[in-house]
Every structure is written in structure tokens, then in C-alpha cells.
Amino acid sequence: MSKKVFGALLCVTILAVGLVGCSTAASNTSVKESTETKSAEYESLTFDNYGREVVVTEKPKKVLTFGPNSTELFVALGLSDYVIGNSLNNHSRGALPEYKEAYDKIPELTHGSVTKEAVTTSGADFIYGIDWEFGGDRLDVKELEDYGITTYMNKASTLEETYQEILDIGKIFQIESSAEAYVADQKARITAVQEKVSGQKPLNVLVYDSGGDGVFTAGGTNFETLLVEHAGGKNIFDDITEKQWTTVSYEEVLARKPDIIIIHDYDSPSLEQKIKDIKNDPALSQLDCVKNENFIPITLESVLPGDRMAYTVETLAKGLYPELFE
Incomplete structure (x- = not known):
């Protein structure tokens, strides 16, 4: 190989390496700028x-x-x-x-x-x-x-507070439109149920989470009480406002005469066991709603503030007034 050819090849090689180096540096700078821009786009x-x-x-x-x-x-x-x-x-x-x-x-x-x-x-x-x-x-x-x-x-202890949580999450994760649409859908579905049950006399509801020395139930400030009301019912212990959850005596349950019992369904004890306990209890077994098996099973996560507000109101309303949803 002549010295001229070798020199030309060497120059080309050096030039190529230089270009690759420039390209890599430009790429790294671009990634850095992209990251900084992305970070800058997120307002605190x-x-x-x-x-x-x-x-x-x-x-x-x-x-x-x-x-x-x-x-x-x-x-x-x-x-x-x-x-x-x-x-x-x-x-x-x-x-x-x-x-x-x-x-x-x-x-x-x-x-x-x-x-x-x-x-x-x-x-x-x-x-x-x-x-x-x-x-x-x-x-x-x-x-x-x-x-x-x-x-x-x-x-959240109210629907509005739950809606606000959803909208806040929308802002945090930059999906405001999706969050707003979800809230609007929940509101529309709940309103539709309320309109359907508006002419009904509210049924008295006992929330039964578990038994034992008494009935562990929802108080007046409990989120579930709100869902029951939107479905057309009335929590018989809505006057207990100092606690969201409380234990009441079996005698007090009898005195308040519930028309229907909402039973929480989660891992233990099972739903079947809770129904059996209710039917076998000396006090609760005297209730007409127990004799007629007027029970509404509901999963526990469905009565907690989250995504199921409309679903739960619809489910409870169908259990309270099945004739309206036939």
C-alpha cells in the first residue's frame, strides 16, 4: 500500500471516529435535555x-x-x-x-x-x-x-370527598380528563338510582359486619351509611355519630326493627357462616327480616370509598327494592 493511500485511509478513519463521538455526545445531550424538559413540564x-x-x-x-x-x-x-x-x-x-x-x-x-x-x-x-x-x-x-x-x-367520608380524591389522582398522574369523566359517570349512575327510588319509603337497614358480644355495625358517619341512603335505605344506627364503626347489643337491634340486613362478605368468617350465626342467634332469629331471609350480601371493599360508589348504590337499591329493577 502506498503512503498516499495509507494516509488517506487514516484520515477517513479519524474523521469517522470523530463523527461517532460527536453523534454519541449529541445523543447524550438530547436524552439529558429530554429528561430535563420532561421534568420541567411537571409542575409541583x-x-x-x-x-x-x-x-x-x-x-x-x-x-x-x-x-x-x-x-x-x-x-x-x-x-x-x-x-x-x-x-x-x-x-x-x-x-x-x-x-x-x-x-x-x-x-x-x-x-x-x-x-x-x-x-x-x-x-x-x-x-x-x-x-x-x-x-x-x-x-x-x-x-x-x-x-x-x-x-x-x-x-373519604362523603361522595364529594371521594370525587376529590379521584380528581387529585388525575392531576398527580396527568390524566385529568379521564378522572373527570370517571367522576361524571359515577354521579350520573347514582342520580339515576336516586330518581328511581325517590317515591319509596326508606327501608330500615342493619349493617352486619360481624357478631360476637354484639353486632359490629356502621355508625352514622360511616361511608357505608351514605351509600345506603343514596340507595333508598336508612341505617338504623345512623344516630351513632361518635364512631364510624361500633358494637351494639342484640337487644338494641331488636328494638330498632330492621327491614333488611346488609351482610359484609370477606374472608373470615365466611358469608355462609355469618348467615348461619344470624339465623341461630336467640335474639336476631326473632326478627321478621331474618325469618324471611331479607339479606343483602355485599363485599367489604364495595362499601369503602373508592371506585365502586355507583356499583354499590345500584347493588343495594336492587336488594332493597327489587321490584323497581325487574
Whole structure:
């Protein structure tokens, strides 16, 4: 090979290497700029989460959901791919059919209540969870912040508060339109039920979660009481306002004469066992609604604030006034 040819080839090689280097540098710069632009596009958001300020500075990437109601809401909003773990499936009878496939793909962090270790080692950067998992001897939200985890509690006690939670999630994950459409659909379906049962005299309802020394039931400030009212019923213990859940005596249940009993269905004791216990109880067995088996089974996650508001109001209304929905 002549010196001229060798020199020409060497120059071409050097030029090619230089161009590759420039191309790589340009590519890295482009990725960096793209990342910075994407980060800049996300405006810092501040929310009043039931008296606690929650600040979200970037869209969460790895989410934990505490409670089947919280998990299913993320599925309903099309956000299941963000969820890296859920909990409290022991309080679930499974997702609604339209959400089951996506729900079942979500890993289970813990079957029952979460543990601090499971949460802090999960790699999560955001939690949307039912409020009873926090405070006391459970998780401390301020401590979770030290692990880089932002917490938004599911704590609604009214429909409007639930709607606000959904709209807030929409803002956090930049799906405002989807969240607004979901809320509008829930409102329309609940309104349709209310119009249908508006001419009926409200039936007296006993909420039966479990038995024992008395009946563990929902008080007047319980979210379930609100759902019962929208379905055309009246919680016979709606005058108990100091607690959302409370235990009442069997004698007090007899005195208030419920027309129908809503029975919670979750893992233990089973629904069948609860019905058997009610029928065999010396006091409850005297009720006409027990003799006539006027029972409405409902899964526990369906009476918690989340995605099932309209579904539950529709289900309860059909149980209370079946003749209107034939």
C-alpha cells in the first residue's frame, strides 16, 4: 500500500471516529435535555389531604396501594402499570369482572395489613392507601418521607370527598380528563338510582359486619351509611355519630326493627357462616327480616370509598327494592 493511500485511509478513519463521538455526545445531550424538559413540564402540586399538606414534585413511578378499594381505583383509572404492590386482599372477594385481569397482574406486597419493612424496602415513591394503615403503631407518613415516599391517604367520608380524591389522582398522574369523566359517570349512575327510588319509603337497614358480644355495625358517619341512603335505605344506627364503626347489643337491634340486613362478605368468617350465626342467634332469629331471609350480601371493599360508589348504590337499591329493577 502506498503512503498516499495509507494516509488517506487514516484520515477517513479519524474523521469517522470523530463523527461517532460527536453523534454519541449529541445523543447524550438530547436524552439529558429530554429528561430535563420532561421534568420541567411537571409542575409541583400541593394538596390538602384531610388537613395534611401533600406536595408532589414529579409524577410517581412506583406506587403502593393499601386496600382493595384503592387498588381497584387505580385499575379503573388506567393506572395499574404504576402499581408495584398492594395490600389487604384479605378484605377482598376479587375485583369487578371488568378490572380483574389488570388487578390480578399487580404484585401483592402483603396479603393483610402492611408492615413497615415491606413498605420501606419496596422501592416505592408514592402510596395511595386507606387511612387505617397509618398512625399509632403503624406507618408514620413523616418517616416515610425520609425514605422518599409521598403518601396520599384514602380517607373519604362523603361522595364529594371521594370525587376529590379521584380528581387529585388525575392531576398527580396527568390524566385529568379521564378522572373527570370517571367522576361524571359515577354521579350520573347514582342520580339515576336516586330518581328511581325517590317515591319509596326508606327501608330500615342493619349493617352486619360481624357478631360476637354484639353486632359490629356502621355508625352514622360511616361511608357505608351514605351509600345506603343514596340507595333508598336508612341505617338504623345512623344516630351513632361518635364512631364510624361500633358494637351494639342484640337487644338494641331488636328494638330498632330492621327491614333488611346488609351482610359484609370477606374472608373470615365466611358469608355462609355469618348467615348461619344470624339465623341461630336467640335474639336476631326473632326478627321478621331474618325469618324471611331479607339479606343483602355485599363485599367489604364495595362499601369503602373508592371506585365502586355507583356499583354499590345500584347493588343495594336492587336488594332493597327489587321490584323497581325487574
